Amino acid sequence: MMFMFKKGSKVFYPYHGIGKIDDVFTREFGGKKEKYYSINFVDENLKMMVPVDKADDLGLRKFLTEEEVEALLEVLKKRASEPREKDVDRSYFLHMIGSLDIFDVAKGVCELLCKRETTGLKRDEDELLKRGIDILNGLIVCSKKVKPAEARKMIIDYWKKGLNKKKKS
Numbered sequence: 001m002m003f004m005f006k007k008g009s010k011v012f013y014p015y016h017g018i019g020k021i022d023d024v025f026t027r028e029f030g031g032k033k034e035k036y037y038s039i040n041f042v043d044e045n046l047k048m049m050v051p052v053d054k055a056d057d058l059g060l061r062k063f064l065t066e067e068e069v070e071a072l073l074e075v076l077k078k079r080a081s082e083p084r085e086k087d088v089d090r091s092y093f094l095h096m097i098g099s100l101d102i103f104d105v106a107k108g109v110c111e112l113l114c115k116r117e118t119t120g121l122k123r124d125e126d127e128l129l130k131r132g133i134d135i136l137n138g139l140i141v142c143s144k145k146v147k148p149a150e151a152r153k154m155i156i157d158y159w160k161k162g163l164n165k166k167k168k169s
Helices: 064-078 090-097 102-116 123-144 148-168
Strands: 010-014 016-028 032-041 044-050
Touching: 010 032, 010 090, 010 123, 016 044, 016 064, 016 123, 064 102, 064 148, 090 102, 090 123, 102 123, 102 148
Parallel strands: none
Antiparallel strands: 010 016, 016 032, 032 044
């Protein structure tokens, strides 16, 4: 089920960062009425209209709770200590990083970080890793109100904790 944002809600959009819903309105195009969010992205001096029924597909997300951020970081740590997926291809990583489930994004980031450490990444995989880290980073920045560098450090530190746990086993 789709989450409905209200006027004044703060949101995270993977490609533009933190935004604020300025309005929820109905507009008619080609005889069809559709609801839209009007989102203002202050950092980019950008205002954008997003169809309400496409918001999930486009990756518009609410901020995470403190518990959700901790669970997300734990996924990175736990996944790093588990055996790697064998013979995964680009489509697997595209699916994981492009997922609307933020925990799948975290698993995809972890898999790519591990692959980078062991066999290296192809250029497109490296771009997917950067995109995945940017998504996680943005959500952590929004939710924990920390600086981007601090959020990125949290992501890498939790992943490394999982690797260290694996080495000790």
